[in-house]
Amino acid sequence: MSQDTVGILLNSSMYRGIPTRRTGQEWITGYEEAAQEYGLIPVFLRLAGIDPAGGRCLAYVYNGIEYVEQQLPLPSVIHNRALYPRLAARKRLQSLNARGITIFNTTNRYGKDFIHRLLWSAPHLRPYLPASMPLTPSNLRNMMTRHTDLILKPIRGSVGHGVMRLRHLPSSGWELTYATTLGQRQWRTIRLHRGQLPPGVRHMLRRTPYLVQERIPLAEYEQRPIDLRITVQRGGGGDWSVTGRFAKVAAAGSFVCNLARGGEAHPAEELLAKVLPEQIVPAALAHVNELALTISRYLGNRLPHLADLGLDIGLSASGKPYFIECNGRDQRYGFRKAGLLEAWKDSYRQPMAYARYLLDRSNRA
Numbered sequence: 001m002s003q004d005t006v007g008i009l010l011n012s013s014m015y016r017g018i019p020t021r022r023t024g025q026e027w028i029t030g031y032e033e034a035a036q037e038y039g040l041i042p043v044f045l046r047l048a049g050i051d052p053a054g055g056r057c058l059a060y061v062y063n064g065i066e067y068v069e070q071q072l073p074l075p076s077v078i079h080n081r082a083l084y085p086r087l088a089a090r091k092r093l094q095s096l097n098a099r100g101i102t103i104f105n106t107t108n109r110y111g112k113d114f115i116h117r118l119l120w121s122a123p124h125l126r127p128y129l130p131a132s133m134p135l136t137p138s139n140l141r142n143m144m145t146r147h148t149d150l151i152l153k154p155i156r157g158s159v160g161h162g163v164m165r166l167r168h169l170p171s172s173g174w175e176l177t178y179a180t181t182l183g184q185r186q187w188r189t190i191r192l193h194r195g196q197l198p199p200g201v202r203h204m205l206r207r208t209p210y211l212v213q214e215r216i217p218l219a220e221y222e223q224r225p226i227d228l229r230i231t232v233q234r235g236g237g238g239d240w241s242v243t244g245r246f247a248k249v250a251a252a253g254s255f256v257c258n259l260a261r262g263g264e265a266h267p268a269e270e271l272l273a274k275v276l277p278e279q280i281v282p283a284a285l286a287h288v289n290e291l292a293l294t295i296s297r298y299l300g301n302r303l304p305h306l307a308d309l310g311l312d313i314g315l316s317a318s319g320k321p322y323f324i325e326c327n328g329r330d331q332r333y334g335f336r337k338a339g340l341l342e343a344w345k346d347s348y349r350q351p352m353a354y355a356r357y358l359l360d361r362s363n364r365a
Helices: 012-016 028-037 087-098 112-120 137-146 199-207 268-275 278-300 333-337 341-364
Strands: 005-009 041-050 056-062 067-073 077-080 102-104 132-134 149-154 164-169 173-180 183-191 210-214 224-234 240-249 264-266 308-315 321-327
Touching (some): 005 028, 112 132, 132 137, 137 210, 264 268
Parallel strands (some): 005 041
């Protein structure tokens, strides 16, 4: 049985919801259906359920009627869908890899500053990167002298949490827009006195590492900025390919396109046809796909066991793509919200195809 199993590693809270299928945005049936296509049995586990010796695990398996928790041999290939911010947990994953257990997407949360530095080291990618620096008082002053529109974002933040916009208006000077404490979908804008951030914001920025980044003037739909989510994954041949894409539109009055912050998901082709000259849409989308693939291959050659990415790519009004950030644990549900059900299913199918590829390669060795 162990040669035909694939592990799906989840955080404890999601793992506990498996018997009642309360697993948030993670579609466990998608894994079941995709794994069956490739002759695999998905085994859902968490790090705490893995025997420290690495040979066995406590995991949920579907018996055709319900999910049953069992003691099983640890699968030799595991797809990591859990986030582990603590060093001890990450070291455990690394030790399993060192003992011959292949965990792909072992690390799925890299700092935004780290990814930017890595991509900046590639001259062919620099034209697609907004100017970025770790946020320090001197770096902020530097960026404010060079750009009139900036984004401040947590280096390790996700789903748009904590993102702020700092821009200079000719009529009133610098102003800061940030989410209120009442809700992450409500925004407050304040004018800065002599270009100085308010004390409360400065205190928060000292406690939390931030990145200051040039804000690209994104194409807009109904005066709301848009960007694209491109899902890029390794599949049955071991190579990277674009699984699908959709457009995200910021909520009215917002500058972030994240779905968790009130953004909307739409098929990319349909939305871009409304915001760009119709004749440039095919070329713009082809450029986006090629950039996403180039970035994924570049990162995959430098970050071990990387296999599953969600890239946010912005487009200027002229259709030029810009890399915004990458997500090592792509949430995938945007495809469903955009009505792209086949792409949604494919985003679960590709990791299972890659797991089959890894198993077959291991069996031939």
